[in-house]
Amino acid sequence: MLNGKVCIVTGGAQGIGKCIAETFLKNHAKAVYVCDMNISELSDMKAKYSNLYPVELNVTDRNGVAQFVHGVMQEQGHIDVLINNAGITRDNLLDKMSEQEWDLVLDVNLKGIFNMTQLVAPIMVEQNAGSIVSMSSIVGTDGNIGQTNYAASKGGLIAMSKSWAKEFARKGAQVRVNCIAPGFVETPMTVNLPEKVISYMKGKTPLGRMGKPEDIANGVLFLSSEQSAFITGQVLKIDGGLVI
Template identity: 65%
Template sequence: MLTDKVCLVTGGAQGIGRCIVETFANQNAKHIFVCDMNLGAMADLEQQFPNVTALELNVCDRKHVSETITKIAEKYGTIDVLVNNAGITRDNLIENMTENDWDLVIDVNLKGVFNMTQAIAPLMMAAGSGSIITMSSVVGTDGNIGQTNYAATKAGVIAMTKSWSKEFSRKGAKVRANCVAPGFIETPMTVDLPEKVIDHMVTKTPLKRMGVAKDIANGVLFLASDNSSFITGQTLKIDGGLVI
């Protein structure tokens, strides 16, 4: 499904991002650049897949982002698929949320997505095609107690994506932009949640289970591939029916 495509995935050291990289690699992508601040955690991906290159990258560092994308473009000409997956949480009720916790989440989850897309979208437009997939969340569409900062960023990327779907398709360029909004997913971020919290969320989910990273990766693969060539500006919820 991804033959001849050059892909870049941020936040790919663990969890959903890592599963996306593995899925892309198994779908014979020409090359996948997996970017994260934890370079050591990505070493085995390079060993396992000859079409994967790990890069240490802070999506908030605009200069480093620009330099990294320039080097990739010099070798491959363009990047066909960008997956904006890097993100963090700093949850708290609003009366207890610090300015630093607000700023950090906004910087990584919103500005980081902007930085990566701003650097890569012109390459896609020049090439005439490309697919940008950004991780949102059901929290971004429906909100959640204690996640004012996170919800703001995940709603923000949906709005940016809708704008990009219009902006990047100008002059005949077939550059698509979509979001994926996961629901309650088994990841390293949820492994330490109390059992009663997990049971509550599973009970609220019509399909009566937590999602797994592969559920999300399969949705991202679809949006990255030419099978979704007539889909842009959309948010794909993968949540087992949690938010309907």
């Protein structure tokens, strides 16, 4: 599905991001650049795939992002897929949320994606092809108690992506921009939740289970491939029916 394509996955050293990267590699991507703050988590995959390129990168570092994108273009000559997956949480009720908690989440989850997309999108427009998929959340579409900062970042991401879908294609370039909104997924971020919380969330989900990273990765693969060539500006919820 991704034959010959050069892909970038941010926040790809564990959880959903790592699963996305491996899914791309299994589907014949030419090269997959996986950016993260801790690339040591990728040693097992690097031994398995010669076309995996781990890159230590902070998406909030504009100079670092610029140097990285320039390097990929020098090595490959094109960039076909950008997956904006890097993100963090710093949850708190509004009356207890610190300015630092607000600033950090918005900086990584929103400005980090702005940085990556601003530098990659012109390349895609110039080559008249590309797919950008950004990881939002059902919290970004429907809100959640104690996640003012996270909801703002994920909701803002959807608004940015819809704007970009219009902007990048306005002169006819086949550059698509979409979001994935995962629900409750088994990741390192949720593994330590109390069992009563997990049971509660499963009970609220019509399909009766937590999502798996593969569930999300398969949706990302679809939106990254030519199978979704006429889809742009959309938000695909992958949540087992949690939010209907």
